[in-house]
Amino acid sequence: KGSGQLGLLVGRRASGGPTGERRRGGRSSLPPSLSHYSSSSDETVSGREVVQVRRRKKRKRPVGEQERKIRQKSVWIEEALRAGDKDRLSQLAVSERGLLSDEVRVRVWPRLLGINMLETVTILPGEEELSNHPEYNQVVLDVNRSLKRFPPGIEESERPLLQDQLTRLIVRVLVAQPTLHYYQGYHDVAITFLLVVGEHIGYQIMEKLSVSHLSKFMAPTMEQTMSLLQLMYPIIRLSNPSLHSHLVQSELGTIFALPWLITWFGHVLPDYSDVVRLYDFFLAGPPLMPVYLAAAIVLHRQEEILATDCEMSAVHGLLSRIPVNLPFESLLVSCQQLYEKFPPYSVEKEAALDLARQKGEREKGRVVQSVPVKSYRQVLTRIVIYSAPVLLGVVVWRVMQG
Numbered sequence: 001k002g003s004g005q006l007g008l009l010v011g012r013r014a015s016g017g018p019t020g021e022r023r024r025g026g027r028s029s030l031p032p033s034l035s036h037y038s039s040s041s042d043e044t045v046s047g048r049e050v051v052q053v054r055r056r057k058k059r060k061r062p063v064g065e066q067e068r069k070i071r072q073k074s075v076w077i078e079e080a081l082r083a084g085d086k087d088r089l090s091q092l093a094v095s096e097r098g099l100l101s102d103e104v105r106v107r108v109w110p111r112l113l114g115i116n117m118l119e120t121v122t123i124l125p126g127e128e129e130l131s132n133h134p135e136y137n138q139v140v141l142d143v144n145r146s147l148k149r150f151p152p153g154i155e156e157s158e159r160p161l162l163q164d165q166l167t168r169l170i171v172r173v174l175v176a177q178p179t180l181h182y183y184q185g186y187h188d189v190a191i192t193f194l195l196v197v198g199e200h201i202g203y204q205i206m207e208k209l210s211v212s213h214l215s216k217f218m219a220p221t222m223e224q225t226m227s228l229l230q231l232m233y234p235i236i237r238l239s240n241p242s243l244h245s246h247l248v249q250s251e252l253g254t255i256f257a258l259p260w261l262i263t264w265f266g267h268v269l270p271d272y273s274d275v276v277r278l279y280d281f282f283l284a285g286p287p288l289m290p291v292y293l294a295a296a297i298v299l300h301r302q303e304e305i306l307a308t309d310c311e312m313s314a315v316h317g318l319l320s321r322i323p324v325n326l327p328f329e330s331l332l333v334s335c336q337q338l339y340e341k342f343p344p345y346s347v348e349k350e351a352a353l354d355l356a357r358q359k360g361e362r363e364k365g366r367v368v369q370s371v372p373v374k375s376y377r378q379v380l381t382r383i384v385i386y387s388a389p390v391l392l393g394v395v396v397w398r399v400m401q402g
Contacts, residue, residue: 070100077104086111090284094336096329098280105276106197112283113208117201124203130171135182139174142187143167150191165199166191173207180210180218188263189214192275213287217262227351228261228291229254234350235295235342243302250310256319257294264290268322281332288344289335296334297326 073092077099080088089108092099099105110117130136143166150159170190174182189209193202216224232254237244259267264282266275282289298305298319308314 070097073097074100074104077108081107081111084111086114093280093284094332098277102196102276105280106201109193109197109205109279109283110201113205115201115204115208117204124172125175129175130168133171133174135174136167136171138184139167139170139182139187142184143170146187146191150195162194166194169194169199169203169206172203173210176207177210180215181220183217183262185259185262185267186214186217188266192264192266192279195272196276196279213282225258225262226254228288229257230351230355231288231291231344231347232257232295232298233354234347235292235338236298238342238350239295239299239338240302243299243305246306246310247298247315250315251312252315252319253312256316257298260294260297260322261290265293265322270324274326274328277328278332281335286339286344289339292338293331293335296331296338297322300326300331300334 073095077089077092079085080092089111093108093112099108143163146163146166150162154162166187170182170187173190174180190202190206193205196202197205210218216228219225233244233247236247264275265278269275269278278293281293301319304318305315308318
């Protein structure tokens, strides 16, 4: 009897009896995709389905505007690298945020200078030739004093190796270019390239820059360097005459900006990211861009300068300390605008006229100082003093004749 009832039940399910009709009537909470013979309860299955739906509808994290720009720029850089488009790489290096990361700079910096590492074959001098170079000892001294330029994350055990690499890099350039002269500050430029691209590529870059952008700093004397510094003043005068007048009256000179130019600001900026950003800009631009950036910084600080006493030590003390929060992206835009508005040939012409004017004023000052005249009474006194011997001589001659 029990087996008969079981057979009847199975028959009803198979033939669509009452049990099957209840299932088809829509009262069941089981989803169509699940079997009616599942051992799970209706509530458990529904909960699982909700979890699955939520996972499918999970949204991606929204991308901010800045991140979107960075991703787009990364794509453009990769496209320019694949195409070998140097002009496009230069545009991207100059534009906002520069080349984005050191991983990108390793690939782009050599391209900006026309260096093809696959075609470059270099025979490097040995350790003995390097140590015998006349400027080797000075380089070693400067490198040993450059510990603060190494990033703080570098362990003490790594520093001696980096110092050896930096010394080799610099002296190898001097051996390869015997007409160039080492200057204090050159190592500040070289260390940036060493940290970003390593010793081998860093040497190639420094040799290229030494005969182009840095060549005037490596002359036998400081004359060409001082001439470059003088170019700031015409740019400042043409942009802001009152600021220029304040600087001239304070007898400031140009020494405050000397470390800016000869180290490409590497010695005076504490933030590594600011330094490499400026190097992106300088490598992609003409050699005089550091001069224009120096002028842009002075113009940017005009309110501070004009509020300072018109005295050399006060103004020099202010400008020799660069604020850590300078808006370099906007300053680089200003730098480009100054370059376009006052191109080098016009600035050099103005600087030559300024030097001629200053020379004339110095010569005029010497003449005035040799015959100082302050009042009408002094003029009469001088006439009397100079003419008295003559008058006395005339009187004596007439007496003798009488």
